[in-house]
Amino acid sequence: MAPLSNPPAPGIFQPRPVRVSQLPHYRNRQQNESTFDRTLGTVQLIWHAICDTFYDFASMSKIHGMYYLQRQVTSGFARLLWIAIIVGFFAFGTVLIYLLWQKFIDSPTRMTIASEMKIVQVPFPGITLCHPQSVVDYKAERFVEKIKLPLGATKESVLKTLPSLGYFTEHQWTFPRPQDLRMIDQVLQLNNYTIELAIDELGMICEDFILVCYWAGKKFPCFAKHAFLGWIGSTSHYGACCSFNYHPNVRGSKEPFVANTYGMHGGLSVIGTGYPQASDGKSGALYSEGFMVGYERRLIIPVHGANVISLSNKLMIHHPHDFAVEASPLTLIRLRKETFVNVLPTDSRCSEQVLALPQNQRDCIVGSDFNPPIANYRQPACTLQCLRNEVHRKCGCHPFHLPLPTDRGPGQRVRNCTVYDSMCFVENYYMFKRLKCNCLPSCSDVTYKTASIVSDFSAYNFSINPFYKETNLSDFEFIFHIFMSNQVVAANRRIVVVSWISLLSNLGGAFSLCLGISVLSLFEVLFFTAFRLRKMYYQRKHRKEQQIKLVAPFARLQRF
Structure with a gap:
């Protein structure tokens, strides 16, 4: 019979046989268990310290x-x-703070109507008048009679293709034929003509359609060599034009011309004519296979090589130092009509606080933003330079209707465009129209809006003004008046809406609205997080060490 084995009494150490090869494994296992126990104990200490700190903060905080x-x-x-309530309101306050910060970054300023200024404190606008016809038929017929023709060209073929000169501007809407462009290029080269000279000879120059000029009720020579009162030749996106009070190359702080009169007859009054180009039956700004609309009689006359023509002169109002760009207010001046153009200037400036802001926050530019600084920054000039650079990059030439850049050295000059280069303009027309230029407005500027009234020649029979006695006012003439109707103009001022002081007030108000938190509460949170939590952790750690020192001897005695 096998001897019965008695179970070991509890609490009595019973040795177990262990192989020598298993001793390192048991040693590593005991070390891992002790390391895990220490890590777990540290995590528990930290967690209990966080809980104690939180409850301590909850009992003292005023949130x-x-x-x-x-x-x-x-x-x-x-x-x-x-x-859930506290977390929800905290999230709501955080969203409010984000929105307030975005407002501070995106639109820290606003424009307000500060006061009114006298009209003598703002410049009288520059005026650019563009004839609708880039090539006039009766001038084209005279032109082909005196020029040399290249081999294989006839007067009829040259006369038909001369309107190709208008493809650089807004005067053409049909796709050009390359052979026609090459023919006109050969004609101009053979006769030593540039495109600009050819346009001046084939189109309407200022002396052709501007007849009588009055300023503030007094007659003056329309083309006198006067510093301000006089028409000069110019260009725009409509081609060859005429401009009044236009000084694009002003350097420094030269003051522009101002008007001390107001009212309908207190500005510029002009009588112009559309004769003979409006009555020749074939002239037109747009040429293609189609029809021509007869003036006033609305007759549809089939004409080979003519399309619907525009019988309205384009009048653009702009700053005297600005080139007339597409953003300039446009008024159509029609034949046998009297047009009254009321100019509404607006003076815009910025406060010192706005000028102290970074450029991306004030949304405007001053001359000191450039390196080196410039005296006169103009937004239209920036837009024009952007368009000009894109044309140079895309087409590799400079068109006649854009001003030449003044800041390029001899080695950076771009060749003048030929007629054949207008193919590039037609192909990239809509790309040039969609061009986005990063041109902010000037922080100190005068802009213009217009309001126009058009009437028939009714004042001729009722007015005693000698202006109307200057002509018989035929069906081929037109009149326009450009004036300021008020003695004062609006003066806008851009001021700071959200400053650092108001931003801090708004941030404090947002959290005070949601949780009643103030700046002092934030310091309380920092204090409990940085100091009180650390203190709680060491207190708990110290208590645990004291417990271990007290419990360990009793445990050894029990095992003994």
């Missing part, structure tokens, strides 16, 4: 709702409800 998160105040569902 709304923290009272209900104390140990003995709420529990269960009530505590979860208050946690």
Whole structure:
């Protein structure tokens, strides 16, 4: 019979046989268990320290709702409800702060109507008048009679293709034929003509359609060599034009011309004519296979090589130092009509606080933003330079209707465009129209808007003004008046809406609205997080070490 083995008594150490090869494994296992126990103990200490710090903060803080998160105040569902409420309002306050910050970054300023200024404090606008016809038929017929023709060209073929000179501007809407462009190029080269000279000889120059000029009720020579009162030849996106009070190359702080009169007859009054180009039956700005609309009689006359023509002169109002760009206010001046153009200037400036802001916040530019600084920054000049650079890059030449750049050296000059280069303009027409230029407005500027009234020649029979006695006012003439109707103009000022002081006030108001938090509450949170939590952790660690020192001897005695 096998001897019965008695079970070991509890608490008595029973040795187990272990192989020598297993000793390192048991040693590593005991070390891992002790390391895990120490790590777990440290994590528990940190967690309990965080809990103690939180409950301590909840009992002392003045943040709304923290009272209900104390140990003995709420529990269960009530505590979860208050946690959800506090977290929700904290998120709401954070969203408000984000929106306030975005407002501070995106639009820290606003424009206000500060006061009114006298009209003598703002410049009288520059005026650019463009004839609708780039090539006039009766001039084209005279032109082909005196020029040399290249081999294989006839007067009829050259006469038909001369309107190709208008493809650089807004005067052409049909796609050009390359052979026609090459023919006109050969004609101009053979006769030593540039495109600009050919346009001047084939189109309408200022002396052809501007007859009588009055300023403030007094007659003056339309083309006198006067510093301000006089018409000069110019260009725009409509081609060859005429301009009044236009000084694009002003350097420094030269003051432009101002008007001390107002009212309908207190500005510029002009009588112009459309004769004979409006009555020749074939002239037109747009040429293609189609029809021509007869002036006033609305007759549809089939004409080979003519399309619907525009019988309105284009009048653009702009700053005297600006080139007339597409953004300039446009008024159509029609034959046998009297047009009254009321100019409404607006003076815009910025306060010193706005000028102190970075450029991306004030949304305007001053001369000191450039390196080196410039005296006169103009937004239309920036837009024009952007378009000109894109044309140079895309087509590799400079068109006649854009001003030449003044800041390029001899080695950076771009060749003048030939007629054949207009093919590039036609192919990239809509790309040039969609071109986006990063041109902010000037921080100190005068802009213009217009309001026009058109009437028939009714004042001729009722007015005693000698202006109307200058002509018999035939069906081929037109009149326009450009004036300022008021003695004062609007003066806008851009001021700072959201400064650092108001931003801090708004941020404090947002959290005060949601949780009753002030700046002092933020320092409380920092204090409890940085100092109180550390103190709680070491207190708990010290208590645990004291417990281990007390419990260890009793445990050894029990095992003994």
